Structures are given as structure tokens and as C-alpha cells.
Amino acid sequence: MRFRADHDLHIHSMLSLCSGDARQNAAAIFAYGLENGYSTLCLTDHMWDSAVPGASGWYAAQPFERAKTALPLPQSDSLRFLFGCETDMDRNRVIGVSDAVIQELDFIIVPTTHMHMRGFTVEGNEGVEERAKLWAERFDALLDSSLPFEKTGVAHLTCSLIYGARTPEVLESIPAEEYRRLFEKAAKKGIGIELNFPAPGAGDAAAETMLMPYRIAKEEGCRFYLGSDAHHPEELAGARANFEAIIDLLGLTEDDKAEFLRR
Numbered sequence: 001m002r003f004r005a006d007h008d009l010h011i012h013s014m015l016s017l018c019s020g021d022a023r024q025n026a027a028a029i030f031a032y033g034l035e036n037g038y039s040t041l042c043l044t045d046h047m048w049d050s051a052v053p054g055a056s057g058w059y060a061a062q063p064f065e066r067a068k069t070a071l072p073l074p075q076s077d078s079l080r081f082l083f084g085c086e087t088d089m090d091r092n093r094v095i096g097v098s099d100a101v102i103q104e105l106d107f108i109i110v111p112t113t114h115m116h117m118r119g120f121t122v123e124g125n126e127g128v129e130e131r132a133k134l135w136a137e138r139f140d141a142l143l144d145s146s147l148p149f150e151k152t153g154v155a156h157l158t159c160s161l162i163y164g165a166r167t168p169e170v171l172e173s174i175p176a177e178e179y180r181r182l183f184e185k186a187a188k189k190g191i192g193i194e195l196n197f198p199a200p201g202a203g204d205a206a207a208e209t210m211l212m213p214y215r216i217a218k219e220e221g222c223r224f225y226l227g228s229d230a231h232h233p234e235e236l237a238g239a240r241a242n243f244e245a246i247i248d249l250l251g252l253t254e255d256d257k258a259e260f261l262r263r
Helices: 027-037 063-072 126-143 164-172 176-187 205-218 232-237 239-250
Strands: 007-011 041-043 078-087 107-111 150-157 192-195 222-227
Touching: 007 027, 007 107, 007 150, 007 192, 007 222, 027 041, 027 078, 027 232, 063 078, 063 150, 126 150, 126 164, 126 176, 176 205, 192 205, 192 239, 205 222, 205 239, 232 239
Parallel strands: 007 041, 041 078, 078 107, 107 150, 150 192, 192 222
Antiparallel strands: none
């Protein structure tokens, strides 16, 4: 059976400082889920647990206590609205969530590709080859962490935050055997691989570069989930169509869906 676009597990509300949009509230996000016939949503505002040292100034203003003010989330018999977070990994490979907070979360997203945070996640002066090495090292560090992978996802592995317009060069610089090693490891750990890149149009020359990691991940047995990473209502509006395009491009079936969503 074809992979069903029945969820969105990466959504920000006005509580994320990079949103701050009063229209992007829990009620509006829930309405988006109902309108699209989803069975599962997850609120994943940015968060760095104050119990974990090392937060940047931006993250220090977004502790767990702030994210928790979104509760309780609306629910219905047809749509479950989960409470999660998008935390981060600093340049010392520290992940900003404690064991105590993990117990309160339904889902945890960790981006390994936030390479735009100069001095916090990366030094900031790395070139293409160095960023390709960092892409692999940071993913490896996440997979070596003690997070509960049955409710953890790795965010936007091919996003432009890696190196702006030169991101395709970075992805092309990672050897196929390194992709295979990492995705084989990810499949064994059971971590979810997020799908939220803009689906390329016909004739897009960079399409295969952006799709390649996900194709390899599928071949290595990884499981996937959909996440819009929406910060504003306008981004939610086009999410479902983009999800459907991604599913078709990768030829995904229900067997490719994250175990977290198959229970």
C-alpha cells in the first residue's frame, strides 16, 4: 500500500521565536490537521532544556517551561495532537534535552544540519568539504546518543541551512559508502528520518542530489515520517501537496513508515 500522508510531526507555533506568529496557534494547527484528514500531529517548538548547560542566547530564551505553556493541546477521536519539541545539538555534540524532560515528551526532533548557528552548532568558517564531514559526524553523534529512538526523529537532512545555495555541493561531497554506513546504522537504531524538503519539479537539475540520501536511506531499511517544519499558516497550506509529491518521488509504501506511526 502507498505511504499515506496522514500526519505532520514537525510543526512550530507562535512559541518558537522564529515564528512569533499569533495566527500559528494550537487551535489553528489542529484545524489544519482536521482539514487534511490527518490522524496524527505533533507540536515541536524549539526548546533547549535549562537543565542542560550550554544553551545559546537564542535557545536560553526557549526553555521547556516555555514550550509547555502550549498544553493542553486539542484532541478528537480522529486526530491525536502530540506534544514534542525540536531541540538541538551543539558543536560539542551535546543535545539539549534531559532524561526528565524526555519523559514528558511524545516525540523529539533533533536537527543535525543547523550549520547556520555560528559558534554554537559549528565554528562557522567551514567550507564544503568540512561541512560534508560535519554532516556525517553530527549524524553519527546523534545515533550514538542515549535518546529513545523509538520516539526520536532526525530533522531536514538536506536543508539549505547546511550551506545555503552550496548545500548540493556538500551533499555531493559525502561518499555513497558513508551515506550507506550511516543509514544502515540509523535503520538498526530505529530513528525516524524526516521528509520535508521542497519536492523538486520536473527537470530540476539538482533533484537527484537532494533525493539521493533519502533513496539510500530507503534502500538501507530506514523508516520515515512527514514534517512540514511550518512556522506560519501559509506554510501549512501547501504542506499536504508537498508530502504527496515526496511520497511519489521516493516510491514510498506503508512499510516505509516510522514504527512510531504504525502502532
